[in-house]
Amino acid sequence: MVASASARSSGEAMSDLFATPGAAPSGHRPLADRLRPATLAEVTGQLHLTGEDGVITRMIASGSLGSMIFWGPPGTGKTTVARLLAGETDLAFDQISAIFSGVADLKKVFETARARRMSGRQTLLFVDEIHRFNRAQQDSFLPVMEDGTIVLVGATTENPSFELNAALLSRARVLTFKSHDQDSLENLLLRAEEDTGKPLPLDADARLSLLGMADGDGRAVLTLAEEVWRAARQDEVFDTEALVKVVQRRAPVYDKSQDGHYNLISALHKSVRGSDPDAALYYLCRMFDAGEDPLFLARRLVRMASEEIAMADPQALVIANAAKDAYDFLGSPEGELALAQACVYLATAPKSNSVYVAYKAAMRAAKQGGSLLPPKHILNAPTKLMKAEGYNEGYRYDHDEPDAFSGQDYFPEAMGRKTFYDPAERGFERDIRKRLEFWNRLRKERSGKG
Structure with missing residues (x-):
């Protein structure tokens, strides 16, 4: 058309x-x-x-x-x-x-x-x-x-x-729309060389560095190529060091859109999970030195606090968020120290993925179960019709019950009771497990199933 x-x-x-x-x-x-x-x-x-x-x-x-x-x-x-x-x-x-x-x-x-x-x-x-x-x-x-x-x-x-x-x-x-990968950026450079009728005056390593500097931006890689052509004298070929001087951009230690980036963030995450503060701090500094956005690292630390630690040390999420706020307040380079503090805290905290596992299991149940109605005894009844339909009938106010615990079932009747959260025997979750065991015993006793 x-x-x-x-x-x-x-x-x-x-x-x-x-x-x-x-x-x-x-x-x-x-x-x-x-x-x-x-x-x-x-x-x-x-x-x-x-x-x-x-x-x-x-x-x-x-x-x-x-x-x-x-x-x-x-x-x-x-x-x-x-x-x-x-x-x-x-x-x-x-x-x-x-x-x-x-x-x-x-x-x-x-x-x-x-x-x-x-x-x-x-x-x-x-x-x-x-x-x-x-x-x-x-x-x-x-x-x-x-x-x-x-x-x-x-x-x-x-x-x-x-x-x-x-x-x-x-x-x-x-x-x-995805960032250009290395092959796509290289294809743009080849088209540029065809259009200008001359090769880009870079050695192999400098060419790879140029692709990294573009950071997945097709327009940026062509703009950088133009700067190189303008700066090169006849028969001159730039290495990486010369390229950095010409375009006034630092050659990245790794390409933030390629394997090096994902390898280091994976190493950081697994070092925290493995409770190795020294390795975690090393990979954090590697990424700082490579020019990674500190707020990207702050977001990853917050994620680790919930995914790897969670209720084993609920303070971990508070610390990670506080570090992010400290970086927002201080900026670079002072703010990086707060992220380093959070990194060490997370690596040395007790570990549990119980909330992460529970979340995934509950999400599967929510998707599979569909729009199941909660039990009527926990639904409000603001109208006479709803009262006549049995809404809120038989609800027991937990604060008025012995031990502030009624033991009522809150799952949809068609679903039956499920268990998603299984706290680990580590850190603060040991106390949570004792509470859950106590409540489960009361629930069975008060439901007549004990």
Whole structure:
């Protein structure tokens, strides 16, 4: 399918709107612009979306394009794919940016789309940085999405679950764009070399370092390549040390999107789990030295506190969160010490994954059981009808019972009583186990099953 005249004119107008004043002619356009894919089939790094069996490819083949939210880091092709959709559908194409647009702009776009709709043509509206719109602005899309006036394609680098309204998300499919892997970035460099007609003046190690510096960003790797070409004298080839000086970026100790990153975070996590504070501290410092985002490490420490320790030492989660807050308050480099303190605390704390195991078991039961009604005796009865139906009948207030424990069953009757949480004989969970054993004994006695 070919883009309509209105799609082309709208796209050209929007391109002019965001063009840089005094920009160089097309022959001197940046590599990232010159190498933009001309078709979806040329898009790299997103085969799960644009490949032969990709989600978007299947949508186009079916002749039905639904509203979508493109979610992913910068430089992964969100804007490019949205533009190419106009060339492979018969929809008119409009583009706006939430950074530069307000309510008046949205009204104009919607009015134009409605006029097209009256003549039988839908509009594909691409909204860049859609998470920048406030709740009311996001809600304004709902009527024109529901009546088919527009097919919305929004792009965001932020988690849609947190940044977009539930009503908007329920009407659009979230498609995740992945960071470019090393092969995808290398493919971009090869295309750049073909376009310029000359090899990138880097030795093998420096080339790998350049890929690491891009950190999964396709636009960044092409920009870095341009900097290298500009800096190189005739027949000059840079090694890693020279590359760092040229582009003024530190060569990473490991690539944050590749195996080195996952190997070190795995080593840190397992060292904490294995109660080895020295190894844990070593891997934490390795990641600090590699330039890892300290807040990423803070989040992992918080996760370890719940997954590996939990109720064996409930204070572990408090310590991990406090370390994250301390880093937020102090920043770098002082804040790293708080994360190191938390790391040592977690490694030396008693370990238990009982809550983690219980959570997974309870989640399986919740999914398998469906919408089972809780027992009526623990349901409130605010109306006469509900009272007549037996809601809240027979409920015993635990604080009025001996030992502040009624022993009543709180599981759905159709499900029967289940046991998910089995505390370990370590740390604070030893005390919890004694309480549970005491309550289980009382429960059997008071239910007549003892």
